[in-house]
Amino acid sequence: MDDLETAIPSATGRCLCGAVRIELAEVRPQVEVCHCSMCRQWGGAPFMGVSAASFDIAGQDKVTAHRSSEWAERGFCQVCGSNLYYRFLPADHYSFCAGLFDFGETVSMTKQIFVDEKPAFYDFAQDTPMQTAREVIAEAAAAGFSLPEQADRK
Ligand SMILES: [Zn+2]
Ligand SMILES: [Zn+2]
Numbered sequence: 001m002d003d004l005e006t007a008i009p010s011a012t013g014r015c016l017c018g019a020v021r022i023e024l025a026e027v028r029p030q031v032e033v034c035h036c037s038m039c040r041q042w043g044g045a046p047f048m049g050v051s052a053a054s055f056d057i058a059g060q061d062k063v064t065a066h067r068s069s070e071w072a073e074r075g076f077c078q079v080c081g082s083n084l085y086y087r088f089l090p091a092d093h094y095s096f097c098a099g100l101f102d103f104g105e106t107v108s109m110t111k112q113i114f115v116d117e118k119p120a121f122y123d124f125a126q127d128t129p130m131q132t133a134r135e136v137i138a139e140a141a142a143a144g145f146s147l148p149e150q151a152d153r154k
Contacts, residue, residue, distance in 0.1 A: 007053070008107070013100030015082035019062040022084065022096060026053035029107045031098050033124070034086075036114035036133070042074055043083050046118070049095030050107065057084075071147060090145045 008027040014020065031048050039047035057063065063084060065073040075084040086095045098107070109126045112118075116132040131139070140147045 008103075011052075011101045011103065013096065013102075015077040015080055015084065015100065017077065017080035017082070019079045020057065020059040020077045020082070020084060022100060023056045023058070024050070024052035024096065024101070025055065027107075028052065029103075030110040031107050032095070033109060033112045033128075034114050035112065035118035037117050038068060039086075039114075040117075040119075042068070043097075047086060047095075048098040048109075049086060050098045050101070050103075051093065051095050055094065055096070 006029055008029055009025070011024045011027050013022040013024070028051050031050055034047040034049070036047075059077075062078055063075050064078045065075045065087070067073045071089055073087050073089065075087065076082060077084060082100070083097050084100065085097060087093065088095070109124065109128055111129050111131070112124070113131045113136050114133050115130040116134075137147045
């Protein structure tokens with residue numbers, strides 16, 4: 001898997017209050033941005049996620065996982081409210097909030113999804129591949145996951 005050749009060996013993140021700490025191993029140096037309405041409502045801004053080969057969460061008893069749809073749950077610190085991760089349940093895949101970690105210049109924004117739900121008041125300067133809701137759902141279907149037609153059920 002070529003991702004591992006460029007992976008960041010480890011990264012430590014924490015919520016705003018420090019009750020939850022997340023250790024990632026073999027981090028993909030790629031930040032994926034989701035502009036969908038649910039992510040923006042959840043975080044007040046687009047979601048920026050990173051993934052890793054493995055992880056460990058300390059302070060799990062302070063984490064609340066909100067089941068935001070039949071496909072996903074979203075974790076946050078119940079003390080300070082920091083968002084922690086988006087978990088895609090069919091694949092048990094976690095995408096961690098990039099802002100919890102001090103990545104410096106080791107990661108780059110490499111993809112933006114649900115671009116057709118992005119409001120007009122912001123745009124990122126990075127020139128990345130972009131996918132609409134329809135394209136994301138088609139890609140998931142090709143990978144064997146049947147997602148709902150409506151993007152708002154993501
Ligand atoms: Zn916290
Ligand atoms: Zn989203």
